[in-house]
Amino acid sequence: MSQDYAPEPADGTKAITYASYLKVEELLTLQTPQSDPEEHDELLFIVIHQVYELWFKVMLHGLDRVRTMLSGGHLHESLAGLKRARTILKTLVAQIDILETMTPLEFASFRERLQSASGFQSAQFREIEFLLGYKRPQMVELHPSSEPSHDRLRRRLNEPSIVDAFYDFLTTRGIDVPTSCRDKDPTSATVPCPEIHDQLVACYRDKPDIALLMESMVDFDEGLQEWRYRHVKMVERTLGHKIGTGGSSGAEFLASTLFKPVFPDLWEIRSAF
Ligand code: HEM
Structure with a gap:
């Protein structure tokens, strides 16, 4: 390769390359199958989980x-952020297809090596739930206080959620959000607030900007529920009714998490039209 293509910076530092910028060599060392001799499908299993975490x-x-933009009343930035998050969810759902190419026999070949490791322990997944308003303090305690994830979860537990930010947004648009909707322990999960329903319904008639925002939030919410559904079906076809490595009843436990929206009010008003 010619000097002109990748010139060294004059200050003596190394030129940034594709590999150095993305730390590719380091990245490729981060997959450590536990099976010995290595089972063919374990690499896929590890990579897919790592990609999910990214x-x-x-x-x-x-x-x-999105939370910051909503609180500040910035519609377009909020919509753009929600659209991107929704698009990521679609990619996450699509990746399940790859994992479903693994048969129950292939999964069973290395499953016992996972010991008690489970997606149930994904701290970032819980962080996403907390940020969306689905807060459960007991989830923090599942992460040892010596780990950085514990502090991240504790911080997010106490921070405002996207639902709180949505109320801020409505306030910036002149909507009088009832105090009963706002008045809750910040570490508890969102509960439906029927007192705001009439105003939300009226927005669909009179305030197209807010209607667009609510539709975008519903898109995201539906995407998350879709991911949960596809994950359960994958678990069912890979594990049947065996218990999970995390100790739950497996598919049965996961089925109990289905169809629970993170923005309940936006679903509850649907029959009011
Ligand atoms: C063959 C593939 C997979 C199987 C068999 C499987 C199985 C399970 C099971 C049985 C649970 C319930 C908890 C337990 O007892 O372990 C669970 C939870 C979970 N899994 Fe998976 N999983 C798979 C792939 C994935 C992937 C690729 C992800 C992406 C990160 C993931 C993320 C999660 C999350 C976030 C939970 C917690 C869900 C909740 O508490 O609502 N799983 N999984």
Whole structure:
């Protein structure tokens, strides 16, 4: 390769390359199959979870910004952020197809090596839930206080959620958000607030900007529920009714998490039209 293509900076530092910028060599050392001799499908299993965690990181980064933009009353930035988060969810759902190419026999070949490791322990997934308003303090305690994830979860537990930021947004648009909707322990999960329903319904008639925002939030919410559904079906076809490595009843436990929206009011008003 010619000097002109990748000139060294004059200050003596090394030129940034594709590999150095992305730390590719380091990245490729981060997959450590536990099976010995190595089972063919374990690499796929590890990589897919790592990729998920990276997307969770990007999603948290984006949803943090959505929260800020909503609180500040910035519609377009909020819509753009929600659209990106929704698009990431679609990618996460699509990745399940790859994992479903693994048969129950292939999964069973290395499953016992996972010991008690489970997606149930994904701290970033819980962070996403907290940020969206689905807060459960007991989830923090599942992460040892010696780990950075514990502090991140504790911080997010106490921070305002996207639902709080949505109320801020409505206030910037002259909507009088009832105090009963706002008045809750910040560490508790969002509960439906029927007192605001009439105003939300009226927005669909009179305030198209807010209607667009609510539709975008519903898109995201539906995307998350879709991910949960596809994950359960994948678990069912890979594990049947065996218990999970995390100690739950497996598919049965996961089925109990389905169809629970993070923005309940936006679903409850649907029959009011
Ligand atoms: C063959 C593939 C997979 C199987 C068999 C599987 C199985 C399970 C099971 C049985 C649970 C319930 C908790 C337990 O007892 O372990 C669970 C939870 C979970 N899994 Fe998976 N999983 C798979 C792939 C994935 C992937 C690729 C992700 C992406 C990060 C993931 C993320 C999660 C999350 C976030 C939970 C917690 C869900 C909740 O508490 O609502 N799983 N998984």
